[in-house]
Amino acid sequence: MRRSEPESRQFFRERYGRDRLAATREVERRVLGHEVGINGYTTVEQAEGLASELELTPDTLLLDLGAGRGWPGTFLSWSTRCPVVLADVPLEALRAARGIAESRGVAGRTRAVCADGAALPFRGRPFRAIVHADVFC
Ligand SMILES: C[S@@+](CC[C@H](N)C(=O)[O-])C[C@H]1O[C@@H](n2cnc3c(N)ncnc32)[C@H](O)[C@@H]1O
Incomplete structure (x- = not known):
């Protein structure tokens, strides 16, 4: 089912407004090896591929568009030390992203x-x- 733009915004606002379950976080840790707040299908391996394709370094300012809770931007910043701007619409997502950035x-x-x-x-x-992971879905 395809959502309209307002429906999509509402959907993500509600989704990011809910606390992540301990079980979800544990699954992330076990499957991905990192707790990243993922809300899509981009794997750690693919994120590492982005870092290498884009030749990210501490001198590369990266934009993660549609970052949600900060995946993969915060991970890429952690792994390559690049500075990153996380952009998304719901404030709930950005608050969670900031928390994940702090914990990383x-x-x-x-x-x-x-x-x-x-x-x-x-x-x-x-x-x-610039990266955008699972944004146009
Ligand atoms: C499936 S989620 C993926 C989030 C994150 N990149 C991840 O992989 O966990 C899609 C994201 O795109 C964002 N998004 C959709 N349309 C957008 C737009 N026009 N501008 C900025 N973000 C947008 C949504 O709010 C949502 O956080």
Whole structure:
């Protein structure tokens, strides 16, 4: 079933507003090896592939568009030390993303921005790399 844009926004707001179950977090730890707040299908292996394809380094400012709770942006920042901007619409997602960034120790190089991909609020071309994981689904 295809959701309209307002239905989709509501869906994600409610989803991110719910606390993640301890069981969900445990599954992430066991299956992915990391607790990442995932809300899609991008695996750790694929995220590592992105890091290598995009040649992420501490000098690469990365935009994770539709980051949800920060996957894969916070992971990429942790693994490559790149600074990252996490952009999504629901504040509930961005709050959770900030918590995950703190727990991963990357909060200092992470910014969470409430932004719609259709009208990004960034001037110029500040990003050296952009990822979007399971956003157009
Ligand atoms: C399936 S989730 C994937 C979230 C995260 N990337 C992950 O893999 O866990 C899709 C995300 O895209 C976001 N999204 C959808 N349309 C968007 C838009 N126009 N601008 C920014 N984010 C959008 C949703 O709010 C949602 O968080």
